[in-house]
Amino acid sequence: MGPIIFAIAEHFEGKIRPITYELVACAQELQQHHSAKLMVIIIGDDIETMALEIAQTTGTDVLALHIPGLNSYNGEVYSSVLEQLIAQTPFTYMFIAHTTQGMDFAPVLAVKTDSACITGIEGIIFGNNRLSFTRTVFNGKAVAKMSSSTDTTVLTIQPGMFTVQDFNPDESGGIEIRSLASNTRLTHSMGLVRSRTDNQTITEADVIISAGRGLGKKENLDLIYQLADLFSKSAVGASRPLCDMGWLGYQQQVGITGLTVSPNLYFACGISGAIQHLTGIRGAGFIVAVNTDPNAAIFNMSDVCIVEDLTSFLPVFIEEFKNALS
Amino acid sequence: MFIVVQGQGRRKFNAMKILTCVKQVINLEGDIKLDPENQWIVIDQATDFNYNRFDEYAVEEAVLIKENFKNTTIDIISVGPERASAAIKRTQGMGADHGIHILTKAEGYISPFRIAGWIASIAKERHYDLILTGVMSEDEMQGQVGPTIAAFLGWPCATAVIAEKISPDRKSVYVEREIEGGFKDTLEMKLPAVLTIQTGINEPRYPTLTHMLRAKREKIEIIDAEQLEQPHPRQIMVEITPPRKMRSGLVLNGDRKEKAIQLLKILNERAIISLP
Numbered sequence: 001m002g003p004i005i006f007a008i009a010e011h012f013e014g015k016i017r018p019i020t021y022e023l024v025a026c027a028q029e030l031q032q033h034h035s036a037k038l039m040v041i042i043i044g045d046d047i048e049t050m051a052l053e054i055a056q057t058t059g060t061d062v063l064a065l066h067i068p069g070l071n072s073y074n075g076e077v078y079s080s081v082l083e084q085l086i087a088q089t090p091f092t093y094m095f096i097a098h099t100t101q102g103m104d105f106a107p108v109l110a111v112k113t114d115s116a117c118i119t120g121i122e123g124i125i126f127g128n129n130r131l132s133f134t135r136t137v138f139n140g141k142a143v144a145k146m147s148s149s150t151d152t153t154v155l156t157i158q159p160g161m162f163t164v165q166d167f168n169p170d171e172s173g174g175i176e177i178r179s180l181a182s183n184t185r186l187t188h189s190m191g192l193v194r195s196r197t198d199n200q201t202i203t204e205a206d207v208i209i210s211a212g213r214g215l216g217k218k219e220n221l222d223l224i225y226q227l228a229d230l231f232s233k234s235a236v237g238a239s240r241p242l243c244d245m246g247w248l249g250y251q252q253q254v255g256i257t258g259l260t261v262s263p264n265l266y267f268a269c270g271i272s273g274a275i276q277h278l279t280g281i282r283g284a285g286f287i288v289a290v291n292t293d294p295n296a297a298i299f300n301m302s303d304v305c306i307v308e309d310l311t312s313f314l315p316v317f318i319e320e321f322k323n324a325l326s
Numbered sequence: 327m328f329i330v331v332q333g334q335g336r337r338k339f340n341a342m343k344i345l346t347c348v349k350q351v352i353n354l355e356g357d358i359k360l361d362p363e364n365q366w367i368v369i370d371q372a373t374d375f376n377y378n379r380f381d382e383y384a385v386e387e388a389v390l391i392k393e394n395f396k397n398t399t400i401d402i403i404s405v406g407p408e409r410a411s412a413a414i415k416r417t418q419g420m421g422a423d424h425g426i427h428i429l430t431k432a433e434g435y436i437s438p439f440r441i442a443g444w445i446a447s448i449a450k451e452r453h454y455d456l457i458l459t460g461v462m463s464e465d466e467m468q469g470q471v472g473p474t475i476a477a478f479l480g481w482p483c484a485t486a487v488i489a490e491k492i493s494p495d496r497k498s499v500y501v502e503r504e505i506e507g508g509f510k511d512t513l514e515m516k517l518p519a520v521l522t523i524q525t526g527i528n529e530p531r532y533p534t535l536t537h538m539l540r541a542k543r544e545k546i547e548i549i550d551a552e553q554l555e556q557p558h559p560r561q562i563m564v565e566i567t568p569p570r571k572m573r574s575g576l577v578l579n580g581d582r583k584e585k586a587i588q589l590l591k592i593l594n595e596r597a598i599i600s601l602p
């Protein structure tokens with residue numbers, strides 16, 4: 001058997017997460033430079049239907065590792081079953097989602113399999129006869145090109161970076177199901193708990209005015225609300241630190257661990273543009289950013305860039321807006 | 327009557343030994359310049375450093391555990407050039423006890439396998455109950471060092487932890503991990519374990535004067551990285567480049583009023599607002 005690329009499917013409460021298809025798309029891009037067979041692995045208890053869906057949608061072979069009783073992710077189980085599998089079927093590249101799940105077991109698996117581990121990759125580059133992978137560093141102010149110095153590499157893929165075209169396979173991929181026992185010695189899963197109910201106001205708003213740490217003082221939230229009031233169907237959003245500080249609720253947090261939004265206008269005030277935040281706003285129709293730092297990463301994602309102190313710019317803008325309306 | 331001393335023997339009953347990893351990073355609100363070879367950023371006299379904001383939550387969590395379990399000691403470890411000791415001092419100001427500095431010679435990228443390998447080799451000899459790290463470093467943003475340390479030590483690891491509670495017998499820890507979509511995952515792990523701490527789990531305190539004064543007297547233990555085993559780095563940083571623009575990014579010019587008027591005009595043209 002030739003070289004193998006594995007992609008580890010991510011699923012949640014019986015549904016395949018979209019990132020799984022992004023992993024396949026990304027692995028297929030890699031296959032253009034690295035001739036190897038791609039196989040998707042799905043791990044869990046009730047996974048047959050999902051395995052079938054992946055095989056039919058993508059045309060890729062799927063190996064379903066059936067673990068009785070494993071109803072949700074458990075890091076110890078994932079890394080131990082994958083380690084066992086890899087002992088029998090060596091791989092060259094393994095694609096894992098750069099999510100709170102993938103980030104939890106990818107580095108562990110890399111150690112267990114003597115692999116390199118490159119996390120949060122956003123692109124694949126082939127040049128000088130070698131493959132390298134790009135990832136954001138310095139809070140979005142630079143991009144690092146990484147490559148591996150080992151035979152096997154574990155990669156975690158930043159969500160939203162590899163677009164999924166229609167796979168249109170000629171035929172469905174094959175499915176193999178293997179049952180394995182899960183014996184966890186050190187960790188015991190106690191279940192998933194809902195911690196937030198998603199906020200309809202913000203996901204359905206046409207305009208989102210979002211505040212970040214650049215707000216400086218809680219009192220300045222008043223400016224954000226005043227601005228939001230001038231638009232119809234608007235809502236106030238936030239970057240994570242404001243929610244961590246309790247200035248706004250977590251149901252207003254935009255980003256990878258918050259909400260994904262796609263308003264007509266996203267107005268980012270004092271937000272640096274960390275990749276975890278940007279992931280939540282890719283679908284926005286128009287993005288305006290106000291930031292004192294001309295090199296803030298948010299400006300690379302903006303349609304209009306305003307290099308200003310928000311505490312002095314927003315009052316002027318609000319004033320002019322009111323004038324124009326009257 | 328005998329008092330049963332549990333764990334590694336020499337510890338006092340009810341004591342915990344915690345290691346917390348902290349990193350010093352450059353202040354990312356300032357300008358960053360790439361060096362001419364595109365290998366790293368330029369670091370000079372003017373460069374301003376912070377201690378990784380994500381690590382403050384890990385240090386605070388260690389201090390909270392110490393307040394709960396008397397006789398707990400908190401060791402802080404940092405890998406980096408001489409300047410990294412400033413980050414350690416700051417954590418001592420928050421209440422950490424002993425600082426360990428793995429001193430590297432130069433600035434530049436170090437593979438997380440190296441960093442984690444060095445930290446694990448130190449941790450192996452010192453019988454910690456718990457190792458805490460931040461969820462990621464602000465500069466490298468890999469989220470790797472914590473789980474990699476755990477894998478090297480064969481300990482369990484939970485990442486993105488937003489709540490933890492150590493069992494009264496100090497043999498296990500209950501943790502809640504933040505996951506996407508407004509859920510949290512709950513689990514229990516045997517100690518010793520590694521936890522990577524997500525922001526928002528607590529409110530990091532400011533260093534206090536008394537602690538800072540004590541920290542000034544405390545000696546940081548310095549270990550030369552070159553004296554340690556050199557784990558295979560496994561990955562190489564080929565180069566570092568400026569970011570790509572994802573959108574057109576029209577930069578508005580003029581004074582504030584002019585910018586405000588231009589923005590209104592653009593929003594009106596795009597039919598995002600409708601001005602009379």
Ligand SMILES: Cc1cc2nc3c(=O)[nH]c(=O)nc-3n(C[C@H](O)[C@H](O)[C@H](O)COP(=O)(O)OP(=O)(O)OC[C@H]3O[C@@H](n4cnc5c(N)ncnc54)[C@H](O)[C@@H]3O)c2cc1C
Pocket residue numbers: 139211212213214215216238239240241242253254255256257258259269270271272273274275276277290291292293296308309310311355461462486
């Ligand atoms: C696993 C994980 C998940 C995460 N999930 C999310 C998420 O879902 N959502 C999210 O937002 N973050 C998330 N984060 C955090 C993320 O990495 C960043 O730390 C966060 O987005 C930074 O928020 P910020 O831009 O408000 O703050 P900072 O990065 O501190 O930026 C503040 C900005 O304000 C500017 N500024 C300062 N003063 C002014 C002023 N007076 N006027 C105008 N501008 C000013 C500064 O130049 C700077 O650019 C996550 C992190 C991890 C590790």
Ligand SMILES: Nc1ncnc2c1ncn2[C@@H]1O[C@H](COP(=O)(O)O)[C@@H](O)[C@H]1O
Pocket residue numbers: 347348349378380381384403404405406438441458459460461462463466467468469470471472
């Ligand atoms: N050089 C370092 N010295 C000490 N701890 C580190 C170092 N680099 C990373 N860490 C720890 O590991 C966490 C994750 O870092 P990273 O894997 O670089 O994203 C950080 O929040 C720190 O707690």
